[in-house]
Amino acid sequence: MSILDATASHPRADADTAGPDDRPRSLYVHVPFCVRRCSYCDFAVQATREAPTDDWLDAVAMEMRLLAEERGWSTPLALDTVYLGGGTPSLLRPDAMAELRRRLEPFAVWNDSAEWTCEANPESFTAETARAWRDAGVNRISLGAQTFHEPALRWMGRMHGVDGPRRAVEAARAAGFGSVSVDLIFGLPSRLGRDWGADLFHALALEPEHVSLYGLTAEAAAPLGRWVSEGRETLADEDRYADEYLLAHERLTAAGFEHYEVSNFGLPGRRSRHNFVYWTGAPYAALGPGAHAFHPPLRRWNVRGWDAYRAMLLDEHRLPTDGEETVDEETAGLERAWLHLRTDRGWPLGDAGDAERRLAETWVRQGWARVEDDALKLTADGWLLLDRLAVEMASAAEKRAAPAARQAPVLAR
Known part of the structure; x- marks a missing residue:
């Protein structure tokens, strides 16, 4: 039980006959860089102390150009939502968001009314990064707090410490961000001694506009998956998993949050607009290693490895497609x-x-x-x-x- 996300074969779209519904109004961009991989993570990430910002910008800009050519987008996409996920976008140089927007302008544009979200880890979301992102037009932060329990943070491989989320939220507010979402993980092994009710209390004390919950799962490709398969770790049983989920529902709705999606809570008017694109089956474009796009009825995903992704785009000048499927009836x-x-x-x-x-x-x-x-x-x-x-x-x-x-x-x- 879990709660939770060869181009030549494609005919070029006809830009003159394609209707407005054929052109995505949402864009996901993946940033694969992390200082280290968390114990539960099986995402497309590359461990590095310093993110290669210039190469990443070159690669995603090249992918956007090739994608626009393939899809027949003769004029720039007019975007309503943009989402930078990871990995750790806050590992990029502070000016990366402004530069990304500039480089994508020939192919995709968005104004201040668009929802532009960037994920951040508390330890790398500095006051300088917060100001640079806000100046670039980013207007929503998704902060990976996960827990406020020090032993659980160490077990996860998180680096920000118990007080990291508070410092990050203060940096966001000082820079002018009025929309902050906080991520939490429930269903941790009982031996860690994490108090889920206390985590909910600390999260609410940050006064976020939005909270996302993730039930811990042991993915085979993640270190945790190996620990569980070897009998070295035991996840929460179904009863405790359900109890923690229902406690979150009770505490967050009592605090005024709308439980509007299985894993998401927002104050009135603060729901995630980008995620609703996924949940309604609308088309969306995607850039970056491992990123998934949907051009109905075609679903497509990129190669996961950063080195392969970079080489396909910057050395071979071809789309980094790893696979695709047509959604049947x-x-x-x-x-x-x-x-x-x-x-x-x-x-x-x-x-x-x-x-x-x-x-x-x-x-x-x-x-x-x-x-x-x-x-x-x-x-x-x-x-x-x-x-x-x-x-x-x-x-x-x-x-x-x-x-x-x-x-x-x-x-x-």
Whole structure:
């Protein structure tokens, strides 16, 4: 149980006939550099003491140019959201955000009304970096606090110490940031002695506008995955995992946060606009090692290694594509159910069939959902069962669609 993210074969898009929905209005940019890899991390990261900022800027700018050529974007994309994730974007030189914006201008532009988020680690988010980012137009910070418990921080491999998040938030506020999100991890091994309630208290004391939760998982490629497989570490059992998740729901909603998505809480008006692009199935572009893009119905992802990514772009001048897939009808149906149910918009009941309505009645009786605004919306208890419930709803919706398909008239050729 977990809560949580060969180019020649592609025909060039026709810029003259493509509709506005074909052009992404959101961009994700991956920064792969970290001083060290955390124990639970299986992301595309490169351990380094000093991030090669100039090479990274050269590479992502080249990728954006090649992508625009391939997709037929003859005019710059007009972006509503930009998200710099990692890795550790705050390891880059302070002027990197201003330079990134300048280099992308021929292909993608955004104004002050766009949501521009950058992830940061407390130890590398300095007052200088905060000021430079704000001057460049960054208007939202996602801060990787994870925990305020010193032994747990050491176990994770985090470097910022218990007081690091407070200093980082102070730097953000002093630079003029009015939107700060704090990341926390729950479900840690019990032997660490971390008090989850205390972590929630410390997070709220920072007065963030947004909080994201991540349930600890043992990914096979991460050090933690190896520890668990070797019997050297034990994760939280399902009961404690659920108890901590529900405690977070209780404490954060009592503090005025809206639990608007399975893992995310925002004060009114402070929801993540960028993440909603993923959750609604809209197209988005992506740059950087391991980055995933969606150009419906095509899903594509890049090579994960920094050295391979850099070489493909700067030496070979070709897109760093590692793989792709076309989302078929069955997969799209399951994803539609999963995406609807993971946010508080819920599953629409207006044209629901009998199977969907029977399922809704069962979930409401179990306390897993409520009906509101003609939609079936999962409760916090229901979100703990999201993967299972999404499969059930996709199956119920398929039963509604099947008779309609059978009754469709056959057209003469």
